[in-house]
Amino acid sequence: MFVSYKWLQEYVDLSGITPAELADKITKSGIEVEGVETLNEGLKGVVIGHVLEREQHPNADKLNKCLVDIGEEEPVQIICGAPNVDKGQKVAVATVGAVLPGNFKIKKAKLRGEESNGMICSLQELGIEAKLVAKEFSEGIFVFPNDVTVGEDALEKLNRDDHILELGLTANRSDCMSMLGVAYEVAAILDREVKLPHPQVSTTAEKATDYIKVTVEAKEDNPLYVAKVIKNVKIAPSPLWMQGRLMAAGIRPHNNVVDITNYILLEYGQPLHAFDYDALGSKEILVRRAKNGEKIVTLDDAERTLTEEHLVITNGSEPVALAGVMGGANSEVQADTTTVLLESAYFKGATVRAASKDMGLRSEASARFEKGVDPNRVRAAAERAAELLALYAGGEVLEGAAEADTLQVEPAVISITLEKINGVIGTAITKEEVENIFSRLQFDTTTDNETFTVTVPTRRGDITIEEDLIEEVARLYGYDRIPTTLPIGSSKPGYLTDYQKKRRIVRTFLEGAGLYQAITYSLTNPTKATQFALETREPIELSMPMSEEHSQLRLSILPQLLDVLKYNLARQNDRVAVYEMGAVFLANGSEELPQEREHLAGAITGLWHEHGWQGEKKAVDFFVLKGILEGLFAKLGLENKVEYRQATIEGMHPGRTAEIFLSDKKIGFIGQVHPTIQKEMDLKETYVFELSLETLLSDAVAPLQYEAIPRFPSITRDIALVVDQATVAGELENIIVEAGGKLLKDVHIFDLYEGERMEPGKKSIAYSLKYFDPEKTLTDEEVTKVHEKVLAALAEKAGAVLRG
Structure with missing residues (x-):
C-alpha cells in the first residue's frame, strides 16, 4: 500500500512529524514501512510555461520551434520534438539550470542551428513511470489545464512535492489498504483525532429505483449490492490533484468517472465500478453464478470463458462484469457516456479469489475483496463517489439507490481482563493506560473492575479473539517498552557435545584444505546401493519408491560423490574436490529398523594446484588425498593410532588402494577409482576415501600436552x-x-x-x-x-x- 503523506494530512494532523519519523512510528507499532520515497527528490527548476508560438524547425522534420512564456520578463525559445506540442498549451518547462531525474542538468543548447533555452517535458522525463501516464500523454509532453498559472512550480501542481510511504502489509491488516484505514492507525499511534469525509450530495427529484432494479440470486456470494444513478455526466480529465494522487499510488489516470472510482478505492478501501447506463441494455442488474461455458469480454479486451464457480453481474441476461475482479467491455464508460450506473457491493472474498486466480486477473479491487472490506463502508463509499461525480463530472445524482441487502454483520464483542493482558505481555500496564489505548483505536469499551468488554468496529475484521486485543495493547503501548527478561528455570545453557565439536573440526579442516561440502541423496538405485560399501549387507528397499533411481537406501556415500564429480567435469570444471558427512543405512533383518551410521567420504580429481606464471601444475594423486587425511588425523590427535594397509577392494585400483585402521580396527579405505569405472563415468584420474565417522570421532584421545622448545641438539x-x-x-x-x-x-x-x-x-x-x-x-x-x-x-x- 502506497500512502501519500500530503493526502494523509487531510485526515490526521501530522504537524511536527516528518515523513521519516512517521514511518519509524508506524514500523514500531507493527506495520513495516518498507521505504519512504520523496517524489521530487533532486529535481528543481521545473515551471509551468505557456506556448505562445509553434512552428516547424527549419532544419528538422521532427522538431518544433516554440516560443514559451515561463513567467519571466521575456519568453524563451525552446526546441521540442514532442508530436503533440502546440500553440496555446500550458506545459511543464525545465528551465536552464534545472535538474531532472538522473541528475540530468538542463543547459542552453543549439539543435540543428536553432537556439534552445530549456526543455518542454513529458511526465516520464519528470520521473513518473510510463505505465502510470495517461494514454493521451504517453507518447508526448503533458498538457496542463488552462486554469494553471504560468511560472508556478510544475512539480507542485502535479502533486510531486510529496512523500510516499510504502507499507508492507500482512494479510490480516486489510483495514490499512485504504487511506482512511491508515488514518485510523496513525491517529491511534499519535493519539490524535481522525477527520473523516462527510459526503453531502444534492439529489434530483427522480429516484434511482425508477431507472434500475437489483436482484441477487447468489445471496451468499453477494449479500449487499448498492446501485446509484448519476445523469448528465460530462466525460473529461479528472482534476490535476486527483491524477497526481492516483499516479503516486501506482494507478494510471483515465477520465473523471473512472478516476473517481479508483480514488474512492484508495480512500475508503471499497472497490466501485461505473457502468455506462445506456450501454447496459436493460433496467435490471442481476447478480448470479455464471453458466458453464458462458463468455465475457473484460475491459482488457480479452474473452474469458466462465464456469459455475464464478460470480457475474448481468443485465438480466448477459454478463456485464466479473464480480469484484473486472468490468465488461460491453458496458464500459466511454467518451460519450452521459448516464452512469455506480456499483458498490460486498462480495465474498473466497469467490472473488477463485475467479481472480482462474482468470489470471489480479486487480486492486480483487486484492481488497479477497482480504475483506468493511461492510459498513459500502454505502458511504457510494455516497462519496456520487458527491465527487457531481462536483467534477457535472453529474446529477438521482435520489436514493437500488439495493439488494441480506447482509447481517455484527461487530465482534470481546471481554478480557487486565491480568491476562499483563500476564501475556509481561508488563504492569494500568487499567487507565489500556482504556486509553482502546480509546485511541476508537474501540467502544466498557470496564467492570479490571475486565474490559470491547466492541470492535467492522473495519477491523482481524480482531476476533482475546489474543488479538492483547496484540493491539502491546503494539500501541510500544514493543520497545516491554521489559526484557530471562527465562526462569533450572535448565543449563546449551552446549556442543564432544562428538559435535569434532564434527565441526572435521568440516572446518576439510574446507580449509580446499574441499567443498556436498549434500547428496540417501536414496539410490540397486546398482549403486552396495558399491564401495565398508560393510556388506543386503540393501534396504523402499516400499513405495518414486522411481527406480531412488528405490534403495545407500550403504556408501561415494557413488553419489562420483556423480557430483561427473556433473562438474561435464561443465568444464577441471578441478573438483568435494566431501560429505552423511548417513548410510545397514539392514538389521526384516523385523527391525535399519541401523543408521554416519560416514565421511571425499573425492578429488583434476589439478590440485596450478601456477601459470611459474609454469607449474600438479595433478591430484594418491599422496595428495592421503596427506589431507593425515592432516585431519593429526588435527584430531590420532596420527599415531592410524595405519594404512594395502588392500584390494572392488571398484578400486588394485595397486593404489589402502585400508585405514584405527587402533587395529578397520575404519575405511583410500585409493584411486578403478580405471574401468573412471572411463564409464567420463572421469579423469579420481581419488576417493570413505571412513566410519562415528568410529573415528568416538576414539579416545589423550589430553593435549605442550612441550618446551628443545634446548639440546638432535x-x-x-x-x-x-x-x-x-x-x-x-x-x-x-x-x-x-x-x-x-x-x-x-x-x-x-x-x-x-x-x-x-x-x-x-x-x-x-x-x-x-x-x-x-x-x-x-x-x-x-x-x-x-x-x-x-x-x-x-x-x-x-x-x-x-x-x-
Whole structure:
C-alpha cells in the first residue's frame, strides 16, 4: 500500500512529524514501512510555461520551434520534438539550470542551428513511470489545464512535492489498504483525532429505483449490492490533484468517472465500478453464478470463458462484469457516456479469489475483496463517489439507490481482563493506560473492575479473539517498552557435545584444505546401493519408491560423490574436490529398523594446484588425498593410532588402494577409482576415501600436552635397507619405532629404489631417523647403542640388511 503523506494530512494532523519519523512510528507499532520515497527528490527548476508560438524547425522534420512564456520578463525559445506540442498549451518547462531525474542538468543548447533555452517535458522525463501516464500523454509532453498559472512550480501542481510511504502489509491488516484505514492507525499511534469525509450530495427529484432494479440470486456470494444513478455526466480529465494522487499510488489516470472510482478505492478501501447506463441494455442488474461455458469480454479486451464457480453481474441476461475482479467491455464508460450506473457491493472474498486466480486477473479491487472490506463502508463509499461525480463530472445524482441487502454483520464483542493482558505481555500496564489505548483505536469499551468488554468496529475484521486485543495493547503501548527478561528455570545453557565439536573440526579442516561440502541423496538405485560399501549387507528397499533411481537406501556415500564429480567435469570444471558427512543405512533383518551410521567420504580429481606464471601444475594423486587425511588425523590427535594397509577392494585400483585402521580396527579405505569405472563415468584420474565417522570421532584421545622448545641438539641417522619386494614400508616403520624407544623422536621414508643394480625380488627403502633427549645432549655412543638395536630388530623381524 502506497500512502501519500500530503493526502494523509487531510485526515490526521501530522504537524511536527516528518515523513521519516512517521514511518519509524508506524514500523514500531507493527506495520513495516518498507521505504519512504520523496517524489521530487533532486529535481528543481521545473515551471509551468505557456506556448505562445509553434512552428516547424527549419532544419528538422521532427522538431518544433516554440516560443514559451515561463513567467519571466521575456519568453524563451525552446526546441521540442514532442508530436503533440502546440500553440496555446500550458506545459511543464525545465528551465536552464534545472535538474531532472538522473541528475540530468538542463543547459542552453543549439539543435540543428536553432537556439534552445530549456526543455518542454513529458511526465516520464519528470520521473513518473510510463505505465502510470495517461494514454493521451504517453507518447508526448503533458498538457496542463488552462486554469494553471504560468511560472508556478510544475512539480507542485502535479502533486510531486510529496512523500510516499510504502507499507508492507500482512494479510490480516486489510483495514490499512485504504487511506482512511491508515488514518485510523496513525491517529491511534499519535493519539490524535481522525477527520473523516462527510459526503453531502444534492439529489434530483427522480429516484434511482425508477431507472434500475437489483436482484441477487447468489445471496451468499453477494449479500449487499448498492446501485446509484448519476445523469448528465460530462466525460473529461479528472482534476490535476486527483491524477497526481492516483499516479503516486501506482494507478494510471483515465477520465473523471473512472478516476473517481479508483480514488474512492484508495480512500475508503471499497472497490466501485461505473457502468455506462445506456450501454447496459436493460433496467435490471442481476447478480448470479455464471453458466458453464458462458463468455465475457473484460475491459482488457480479452474473452474469458466462465464456469459455475464464478460470480457475474448481468443485465438480466448477459454478463456485464466479473464480480469484484473486472468490468465488461460491453458496458464500459466511454467518451460519450452521459448516464452512469455506480456499483458498490460486498462480495465474498473466497469467490472473488477463485475467479481472480482462474482468470489470471489480479486487480486492486480483487486484492481488497479477497482480504475483506468493511461492510459498513459500502454505502458511504457510494455516497462519496456520487458527491465527487457531481462536483467534477457535472453529474446529477438521482435520489436514493437500488439495493439488494441480506447482509447481517455484527461487530465482534470481546471481554478480557487486565491480568491476562499483563500476564501475556509481561508488563504492569494500568487499567487507565489500556482504556486509553482502546480509546485511541476508537474501540467502544466498557470496564467492570479490571475486565474490559470491547466492541470492535467492522473495519477491523482481524480482531476476533482475546489474543488479538492483547496484540493491539502491546503494539500501541510500544514493543520497545516491554521489559526484557530471562527465562526462569533450572535448565543449563546449551552446549556442543564432544562428538559435535569434532564434527565441526572435521568440516572446518576439510574446507580449509580446499574441499567443498556436498549434500547428496540417501536414496539410490540397486546398482549403486552396495558399491564401495565398508560393510556388506543386503540393501534396504523402499516400499513405495518414486522411481527406480531412488528405490534403495545407500550403504556408501561415494557413488553419489562420483556423480557430483561427473556433473562438474561435464561443465568444464577441471578441478573438483568435494566431501560429505552423511548417513548410510545397514539392514538389521526384516523385523527391525535399519541401523543408521554416519560416514565421511571425499573425492578429488583434476589439478590440485596450478601456477601459470611459474609454469607449474600438479595433478591430484594418491599422496595428495592421503596427506589431507593425515592432516585431519593429526588435527584430531590420532596420527599415531592410524595405519594404512594395502588392500584390494572392488571398484578400486588394485595397486593404489589402502585400508585405514584405527587402533587395529578397520575404519575405511583410500585409493584411486578403478580405471574401468573412471572411463564409464567420463572421469579423469579420481581419488576417493570413505571412513566410519562415528568410529573415528568416538576414539579416545589423550589430553593435549605442550612441550618446551628443545634446548639440546638432535642427531639424525639415515639407513638404506634391502628387503623383499613384498615387504611393506609401514611394517618396517613400525619395527623402527618400537625398537627406537624414547630417544627416537621421528622416522620417515625418503627414498625407494628398484633397479637393475638391485638383486631380483629385492628393493631398497631409505629412512631418516631423528634421535633426541630433552634432558641432555646425546653422545655418539648412546645413539649408536639405540641405532644398532633398531638394525638388529629389522634384521630379525623383516630380514632387512643395510645396503652396501
